[in-house]
Amino acid sequence: MxxxxxxxxxxxxxxxxxxxxxxxxxxxxxxxxxxxxxxxxxxxxxxxxxxxLGLVERQVAILDADRMAAVTGHGVQAIVEITLDRQGHEEQEAFEARVIGDPAVQQCYRVSPGPDFILVVHAPDMPGYLSLAQRLLTSDANVRNVKAFFSVKRAKFDPRIPVRPRDTREGRA
Incomplete structure (x- = not known):
C-alpha cells in the first residue's frame, strides 16, 4: 500500500x-x-x-484541562480568525513565523477560502488574551481583520488521524 x-x-x-x-x-x-x-x-x-519514516512526529502527554484548572485556573481559550491585508507568500510566512513562536498559540492553520489563518490560543485570563492580541495581532500593520470566538465548553477533543489503507480500486482514501 x-x-x-x-x-x-x-x-x-x-x-x-x-x-x-x-x-x-x-x-x-x-x-x-x-x-x-x-x-x-x-x-x-x-x-x-x-x-x-517520520509518520510518528512526536509523542506528547494530553493533560486533562478540567483537572489542570484546579491547579492553574481555567484560562481563556479562543479560536481566532485572522485576515491579512496583503496575502503574498512572504507576508503569510512572516505572520506564521511570528505566531507559531508564541507559546500561547496552540495551533495555527492557513485556511482558504475566508480568513487567511485560524489560530487556537490559550491565555491565563482576559488581560492575558488582550496582551496576546496586542503582541501578535494589533501590532502587525498587515493584519486587516481579527475575529475571536471564546470557548465556553469543549464537547470533544481527539487529536487522532483516521488510520486506514487507501482504497486503491477507486483511488480514494
Missing part, C-alpha cells in the same frame, strides 16, 4: 500500530504487540521503522 510518498509501504500491521499508538503511546511494547497480534520484536522493529 503506497501513501503519498513512493518509498513508504504500509500494511495492515503498520496501520494497526499507528492506530494503537494514537490511542495510547505509553503502552509497553508487550502490550502494543499483543494489541496488534504480532510478536514483541516485530512490534518494536515496526514502530522504529514508522518513527524513522
Amino acid at each position: 503506497q501513501i503519498n510518498e513512493p518509498d513508504i509501504q504500509l500494511d495492515a500491521v503498520d496501520f494497526a500500530l499507528l492506530d494503537a499508538l494514537q490511542q495510547d503511546a505509553s503502552r509497553s511494547n508487550l502490550e502494543l504487540a499483543s494489541r496488534v497480534h504480532v510478536s514483541p520484536p516485530t512490534a518494536l522493529r515496526r514502530v522504529k521503522r514508522l518513527r524513522d
Whole structure:
C-alpha cells in the first residue's frame, strides 16, 4: 500500500500500530504487540521503522484541562480568525513565523477560502488574551481583520488521524 510518498509501504500491521499508538503511546511494547497480534520484536522493529519514516512526529502527554484548572485556573481559550491585508507568500510566512513562536498559540492553520489563518490560543485570563492580541495581532500593520470566538465548553477533543489503507480500486482514501 503506497501513501503519498513512493518509498513508504504500509500494511495492515503498520496501520494497526499507528492506530494503537494514537490511542495510547505509553503502552509497553508487550502490550502494543499483543494489541496488534504480532510478536514483541516485530512490534518494536515496526514502530522504529514508522518513527524513522517520520509518520510518528512526536509523542506528547494530553493533560486533562478540567483537572489542570484546579491547579492553574481555567484560562481563556479562543479560536481566532485572522485576515491579512496583503496575502503574498512572504507576508503569510512572516505572520506564521511570528505566531507559531508564541507559546500561547496552540495551533495555527492557513485556511482558504475566508480568513487567511485560524489560530487556537490559550491565555491565563482576559488581560492575558488582550496582551496576546496586542503582541501578535494589533501590532502587525498587515493584519486587516481579527475575529475571536471564546470557548465556553469543549464537547470533544481527539487529536487522532483516521488510520486506514487507501482504497486503491477507486483511488480514494
